Amino acid sequence: MKRSYDQFCGLAKALDVVGERWTLLIVRNLLLGPQRYSDLLRDLPGITTNLLAQRLQEMEAQGIIEKSDAYRLTPLGLALEPAIHALGRWGFRRMRAPARGEYRSFALLAVALRRRYRRNATLRAEVVADGVPYRFTLTKARAEIGRGDMPSPDVKLTGPGKSLARLFLDEKRQMPADVIAEGKASAVRALLSAFAASDD
Amino acid sequence: MKRSYDQFCGLAKALDVVGERWTLLIVRNLLLGPQRYSDLLRDLPGITTNLLAQRLQEMEAQGIIEKSDAYRLTPLGLALEPAIHALGRWGFRRMRAPARGEYRSFALLAVALRRRYRRNATLRAEVVADGVPYRFTLTKARAEIGRGDMPSPDVKLTGPGKSLARLFLDEKRQMPADVIAEGKASAVRALLSAFAASDD
DNA sequence: CAGGATCCGCCGCGATACTG
DNA sequence: CAGTATCGCGGCGGATCCTG
Numbered sequence: 001m002k003r004s005y006d007q008f009c010g011l012a013k014a015l016d017v018v019g020e021r022w023t024l025l026i027v028r029n030l031l032l033g034p035q036r037y038s039d040l041l042r043d044l045p046g047i048t049t050n051l052l053a054q055r056l057q058e059m060e061a062q063g064i065i066e067k068s069d070a071y072r073l074t075p076l077g078l079a080l081e082p083a084i085h086a087l088g089r090w091g092f093r094r095m096r097a098p099a100r101g102e103y104r105s106f107a108l109l110a111v112a113l114r115r116r117y118r119r120n121a122t123l124r125a126e127v128v129a130d131g132v133p134y135r136f137t138l139t140k141a142r143a144e145i146g147r148g149d150m151p152s153p154d155v156k157l158t159g160p161g162k163s164l165a166r167l168f169l170d171e172k173r174q175m176p177a178d179v180i181a182e183g184k185a186s187a188v189r190a191l192l193s194a195f196a197a198s199d200d
Numbered sequence: 201m202k203r204s205y206d207q208f209c210g211l212a213k214a215l216d217v218v219g220e221r222w223t224l225l226i227v228r229n230l231l232l233g234p235q236r237y238s239d240l241l242r243d244l245p246g247i248t249t250n251l252l253a254q255r256l257q258e259m260e261a262q263g264i265i266e267k268s269d270a271y272r273l274t275p276l277g278l279a280l281e282p283a284i285h286a287l288g289r290w291g292f293r294r295m296r297a298p299a300r301g302e303y304r305s306f307a308l309l310a311v312a313l314r315r316r317y318r319r320n321a322t323l324r325a326e327v328v329a330d331g332v333p334y335r336f337t338l339t340k341a342r343a344e345i346g347r348g349d350m351p352s353p354d355v356k357l358t359g360p361g362k363s364l365a366r367l368f369l370d371e372k373r374q375m376p377a378d379v380i381a382e383g384k385a386s387a388v389r390a391l392l393s394a395f396a397a398s399d400d
Numbered sequence: 401c402a403g404g405a406t407c408c409g410c411c412g413c414g415a416t417a418c419t420g
Numbered sequence: 421c422a423g424t425a426t427c428g429c430g431g432c433g434g435a436t437c438c439t440g
Contacts, residue, residue: 008298009308011228011284014291028211037403048433083286084211090283091214098208108209237422248414253423
């Protein structure tokens with residue numbers, strides 16, 4: 001009984017399923033790994049409880065996510081990643097410096113880093129931003145970045161999310177004073193230079 | 201004064217601008233070239249006149265389209281093409297055979313062909329579907345497909361949109377009886393084999 | 401307290417009629 | 421041909437209320 005564009009067209013079919021408000025942002029947040037209802041609610045400021053619950057139901061019915069303990073992307077949902085990156089790249093080009101009151105988080109940067117990976121690094125790293133661990137698995141072809149810790153990483157960076165963001169975004173890659181870097185200096189350099197500072 | 205996700209994130213910024221209903225479908229239709237108000241209204245079944253007018257105003261204010269005689273994409277609007285293709289590819293994977301009452305047109309196929317181009321052909325063609333001409337300019341890197349005729353093409357195909365669609369979509373590439381092909385047989389073959397029949 | 405469900409008010413959207 | 425005006429509904433936002 002849902003509203004549909006009713007066109008024999010891939011784009012129209014995609015928008016029939018993921019074109020409604022919040023849906024693609026939920027997928028984006030799940031790209032970093034499974035999340036609980038309360039995690040999604042916290043990391044999607046402005047969404048209401050009823051709408052989040054409704055979206056999750058619809059997405060599960062569409063086969064985009066599945067619920068076990070937490071909500072996680074199915075392979076079909078994960079296949080939205082190229083579209084999310086393409087839209088993100090377009091939106092990034094028109095972004096200005098963050099406005100006051102605009103929501104920021106290291107998780108949002110982590111998603112952007114997934115698409116900015118330059119390739120050809122081989123490295124396992126852990127980045128702990130504001131106490132939340134992220135694991136970076138860089139292979140020749142792609143970067144797997146998600147929440148969770150990484151056993152015996154080549155590099156470990158620990159610090160405030162703000163400083164870590166500056167470290168990854170600033171072309172100069174100067175280590176801020178409040179970031180602790182563990183591991184070989186060459187590996188630290190390899191990690192930081194594996195991602196483009198910008199992507200437009 | 202519009203509703204915004206208010207997140208420092210490329211995806212959220214993109215959806216702030218093109219996330220509302222119909223917007224990306226309008227961009228898709230303009231990928232084939234400038235269109236007048238009545239063309240858009242006719243080719244977007246279900247949209248209402250007020251909503252089309254409102255969207256066009258918003259898109260012009262955002263710098264995605266510009267209005268002169270007709271509406272045309274700006275470079276910024278054209279930059280949405282990769283995102284549209286990525287979403288279209290995802291949506292195509294879940295498509296079934298066209299349902300009854302579903303809107304179809306050769307123009308929708310033409311957009312899909314833009315993304316299915318296999319590269320490495322060099323060819324100028326004109327395809328006249330149901331009396332409406334489309335020009336195909338295939339270069340090594342990309343396919344430029346739009347409305348309008350093509351002076352002195354290497355190949356010219358004329359016929360009902362339905363038969364032309366079958367010709368491009370069927371792996372066997374058998375020429376239907378009601379399609380007239382002009383040009384060298386090798387060029388006709390080159391045109392048809394330049395596009396993947398499917399894209400998933 | 402996590403994980404929702406319920407109620408209400410508004411505005412984005414759909415349908416139709418009308419205008420320069 | 422290219423829109424504007426009006427109206428009603430449903431999707432969405434805000435707040436509150438269950439329920440294990």
